[in-house]
Amino acid sequence: MFQRIVTFFEKRSFGVSEYLANKLDMSTNKVRLFFIYSSFLAVGFPILFYVLAAVVLDIRTYMKRVRSKIWE
Incomplete structure (x- = not known):
């Protein structure tokens, strides 16, 4: 049951953790844990971020799609 919940959120998590992990050359799990722990310490500010x-x-992804269609 827990694994189904984790899989659901991983598929629909907007890609923020993955994007930051790729930019910072870190694992995605470490970035997710950072958001979780810092949201407890900073009273929800990381959730807003x-x-x-x-x-x-x-x-940004929408603009990339629109731009590529204009210039083609």
Whole structure:
């Protein structure tokens, strides 16, 4: 049951942890654990950062798709 929940969130997690892990050359699990632990210490501020990063990454991928269609 727990593995199904983990798989569900990994498939639908906006890709923020994966993107940051690739940029920082770290494992994805370490980045996720950082967000979890820091959200307990900083009273939810990292959750706000995560949501904003998800929005920015989503807009960025949308803009890349639109740009490629304009210049082709």
